[in-house]
Amino acid sequence: MNHQLAKRLRTRPITRVRTGCFTCRRRKKRCEEQKPVCRGCMRNKLTCEWPADSSSPHTCATQTVELSPTATTSQDQEKLSPTATTFQDQEIQATDLLDSHIDMSPPLDLDRQNRGSPRYSRSTYVWSVLPLPSPLASPASSAIDAAVTGNMETNDEQQAEEMFSRRVSYASSAGERVPGQELELRDDVTIRGSLMRGISLLPGYDDESYELLNHYLSTTADCMANGSSPINPFLVQIVPLAFASDLLLQLVLTQSAAHRAFRRLGDVDTVAQYQYTKALHRFRRGISEFIDDGVEATPLLLAIGALLMCFTEVSAICLSLSIFLSTALSILSFNTNRNT
Amino acid sequence: MDGTIFDHLSAANLLLLRLVSQPDLVVSKDLKDFVIEYHTYTASVSLVSIDVRINPQALLNFELEQHARQLLNREYVGNLCGCWLELLLLIPCIFDWSRPWVISGDGEQPTMPTADDFAMFASLQGQILRWSPFSWVTPEVSLAGRIFQQAMLLYLYTASSCFQRVENGMYQVMVDSAAAQAMSYLDQLPATVRINSGLCWPIAVVGSCLSDPLQQDRLRCRLKAMAEAFGLGNMRRTLILLEHMWRMPPGKSGPWTICQAMQEHHIWISFA
Numbered sequence: 001m002n003h004q005l006a007k008r009l010r011t012r013p014i015t016r017v018r019t020g021c022f023t024c025r026r027r028k029k030r031c032e033e034q035k036p037v038c039r040g041c042m043r044n045k046l047t048c049e050w051p052a053d054s055s056s057p058h059t060c061a062t063q064t065v066e067l068s069p070t071a072t073t074s075q076d077q078e079k080l081s082p083t084a085t086t087f088q089d090q091e092i093q094a095t096d097l098l099d100s101h102i103d104m105s106p107p108l109d110l111d112r113q114n115r116g117s118p119r120y121s122r123s124t125y126v127w128s129v130l131p132l133p134s135p136l137a138s139p140a141s142s143a144i145d146a147a148v149t150g151n152m153e154t155n156d157e158q159q160a161e162e163m164f165s166r167r168v169s170y171a172s173s174a175g176e177r178v179p180g181q182e183l184e185l186r187d188d189v190t191i192r193g194s195l196m197r198g199i200s201l202l203p204g205y206d207d208e209s210y211e212l213l214n215h216y217l218s219t220t221a222d223c224m225a226n227g228s229s230p231i232n233p234f235l236v237q238i239v240p241l242a243f244a245s246d247l248l249l250q251l252v253l254t255q256s257a258a259h260r261a262f263r264r265l266g267d268v269d270t271v272a273q274y275q276y277t278k279a280l281h282r283f284r285r286g287i288s289e290f291i292d293d294g295v296e297a298t299p300l301l302l303a304i305g306a307l308l309m310c311f312t313e314v315s316a317i318c319l320s321l322s323i324f325l326s327t328a329l330s331i332l333s334f335n336t337n338r339n340t
Numbered sequence: 341m342d343g344t345i346f347d348h349l350s351a352a353n354l355l356l357l358r359l360v361s362q363p364d365l366v367v368s369k370d371l372k373d374f375v376i377e378y379h380t381y382t383a384s385v386s387l388v389s390i391d392v393r394i395n396p397q398a399l400l401n402f403e404l405e406q407h408a409r410q411l412l413n414r415e416y417v418g419n420l421c422g423c424w425l426e427l428l429l430l431i432p433c434i435f436d437w438s439r440p441w442v443i444s445g446d447g448e449q450p451t452m453p454t455a456d457d458f459a460m461f462a463s464l465q466g467q468i469l470r471w472s473p474f475s476w477v478t479p480e481v482s483l484a485g486r487i488f489q490q491a492m493l494l495y496l497y498t499a500s501s502c503f504q505r506v507e508n509g510m511y512q513v514m515v516d517s518a519a520a521q522a523m524s525y526l527d528q529l530p531a532t533v534r535i536n537s538g539l540c541w542p543i544a545v546v547g548s549c550l551s552d553p554l555q556q557d558r559l560r561c562r563l564k565a566m567a568e569a570f571g572l573g574n575m576r577r578t579l580i581l582l583e584h585m586w587r588m589p590p591g592k593s594g595p596w597t598i599c600q601a602m603q604e605h606h607i608w609i610s611f612a
Contacts, residue, residue, distance in 0.1 A: 223570045225419035227534035228481045233374040233419055263571030300367065303355030307378050 022049045208271065209253055216256035223259065224311060238308070245301045247282045251308040254279040283309065353379075353401050360407055373411060374418070380408040381420040384431040385541040385611040388495075388598050392435065392442045405429065415474055417481070422538060423473045424485045427492050434464055434492075438499035442596050450502045461496070468492045483525050484535045490522035491542030494549050498594040515549055522546040523555055531565035539566075540578050541611040545595045547582040556586055577609045 020031020021038050023046050032039045041048035221234035242249040257272040286302050356379055360372050408429060417423045437460050441450035473485040497515050505511045522542065529535065547559050563579040566572075584605050585593040593601075602608060 219571075222534070223537055223572060225534075226422060226484070226536075226538035228417050228419055228422040228477070228484075228538075233370075233378075237371050237374050258573070259571055262573050262576075300355075300359050300362075303359050304375065306355060307375065307382065310382050 022051070023047060205249075205253075212253045212256040212260070212271075212275070215260050216252050219263075220256045220259045224255075238304075241301065241304060245305075247279075247286050247301055247305050248308065250275070250279045250282050251305055255308065255311060279309070353404060357401075357403055360404075373416065376404065376407045376411060377416070377418040377421050377425070379404060380425070381418075381428060384428040387431055387435045388541065388545065388595060388611060389602055389609065391599055392439050392596070405432070417474065417477060420538060422481050422484055422488075422535070423477045424471075424488045426471055427468065427485075427488050430464060430467060430492060431495070434496050434499060437461070437464065438596070441502050442499060453500075461500075464496055465493070468496065480529065480533055480535045483529045484539060487522055487525045487529070487539060487542045487546075490518045490525065491545040493518040494522070494545050495595050498549065498596055501591075501594055501596065519546055519549045519555075523550075523558065526562065527558075531562045532569040536566050537570055537572065540574050540609075544578050544581065544598060544609075544611055547578075548585050548593050548595050548598055550586070551590065551593075556582075574609050574611060577607055578611070581605070581607050581609060 020029075020033055021041065023041050024031035024038060027040075029040050034042075035050065037048040040046075217235065217239070221232055221238075224234050225232045238248070238252065242252045254272070254275040257269075257275040261269040261272040283302075283305055286305065290302060356375060359367060359375060362372075364372075408425065412426055412429075416425060418425070421428055437457070440457075441453065468489060471485075471489055473482040477485075494515060497511065497518065500511070523546065526543075526546075543559065543563065547556070550556050550559065559582065560579060563575055563582075567575040567579070581598070581601055584607070585597070585601050588597070588601070
């Protein structure tokens with residue numbers, strides 16, 4: 001009997017709540033339908049929103065969705081502050097913001113007809129492609145967290161908060177809308193406009209970095225993968241790691257800069273050189289920390305960083321600054337052999 | 341001579357072993373697979389650019405190679421190795437097998453191959469000839485795999501180019517046949533198709549064996565089109581390298597003189 005019950009439970013399909021508020025539907029939670037704020041939203045301090053015609057069980061795709069604008073008031077900040085709610089609730093909220101954007105966006109066509117042409121711009125789908133780094137959802141992010149955990153005991157709350165802020169800022173800006181404005185998700189300009197008005201996707205990085213990241217997402221990653229399989233690891237694997245590591249993010253930006261420079265002028269330009277210099281400095285620092293501190297938190301990122309450096313050479317050969325890297329890597333190899 | 345990329349690969353060896361030994365809960369299987377593919381691909385195709393006196397284990401050590409072979413058991417197809425991972429793993433074998441006589445310079449008598457060397461040659465050739473693309477991959481991926489296959493044969497055959505041979509004898513027939521077959525496959529694959537981003541290595545190997553000006557021009561046009569479409573530096577530099585090699589004395593140009601040409605003309609390419 002118990003086996004049958006368990007089997008029935010396992011095979012029972014997940015059903016969405018059809019009459020609850022939007023927030024409960026997205027969270028797949030039972031909504032007790034108190035208005036104006038249901039008990040679930042009140043308890044978790046979430047925005048409780050209802051269809052205009054709340055008697056209709058169906059969601060209208062063009063219904064105005066008013067989400068909390070971000071970072072303009074202390075109250076708004078508190079909504080996304082780690083101290084206001086639990087971490088998981090924040091992640092769910094941040095996830096919900098992005099999910100609602102993705103749900104209503106044009107379908108991602110991985111098998112687009114003109115896939116063979118690398119000139120085809122994927123900028124329309126940039127933000128749909130970009131996965132949200134979440135410890136709950138992404139195996140890559142679980143690796144990131146494990147890597148970070150090594151630092152958690154020493155320098156930690158600040159680092160964790162910075163990383164958290166980066167994730168939440170990313171999700172918030174990806175899902176931000178002007179309150180009361182009907183969403184035109186099929187309009188590329190509106191998507192970009194709403195994104196540009198948000199909190200910086202890359203706190204601490206300038207507009208140039210933002211453009212380089214966009215270029216990587218829309219062009220460079222496509223050119224580096226040969227398309228043999230539909231999932232591009234230079235997006236799906238590398239990008240989440242880049243959002244959790246300054247080193248990998250810098251390497252991604254460097255690749256993009258070198259690639260962009262070559263496409264424009266056929267050679268490396270000052271932007272690419274600058275990004276490459278920064279990448280080398282970060283890499284050296286990462287290696288030094290690994291060697292000096294013996295911290296096991298960084299080998300994942302260093303290993304992938306080393307591989308990305310190889311592909312940076314593919315994008316555009318830039319050997320003038322490589323002497324430092326060669327020296328650092330020699331030290332790393334010597335130290336690793338000494339310890340084994 | 342070492343290029344920068346080889347330092348990255350050497351260091352990555354040690355770090356990657358730690359990475360792949362992590363449980364799947366810490367590092368996802370997909371990420372591990374990708375990293376193994378990434379490293380195997382980059383290390384293998386980079387061997388053509390380095391001095392044969394270097395031990396290939398410095399770039400791709402045995403343990404990582406075994407991890408890569410486990411991917412084969414699952415019919416792994418990746419965005420770098422395509423469906424030809426099995427062929428890529430033969431590159432270090434050929435590299436290692438050929439070192440005794442490739443090392444010998446001009447004018448020196450190459451080391452006489454042993455019976456074991458002949459047996460190894462037969463085994464390598466057999467593995468390459470038996471390989472075929474997975475039935476379920478797209479035609480483009482399948483064609484690219486066939487191009488790699490012909491390039492691998494050229495890589496294997498030309499390892500014995502230091503020995504005496506008859507002009508237009510069996511050796512030359514086999515080399516010309518493999519090169520022609522590779523060019524035929526390339527002609528069936530448009531230059532702007534995405535799969536071309538992974539064809540720098542076979543194009544360099546095949547191109548280094550071409551002596552016919554018409555075939556050289558076909559390859560020249562193709563590389564220009566690829567560089568224009570993809571904007572990757574290695575494609576343009578592959579063409580520059582081949583232009584230098586095509587100016588070498590007859591019979592001197594080949595996959596095993598790519599390294600020498602790169603050194604002489606200071607052309608550093610990652611064929612990845």
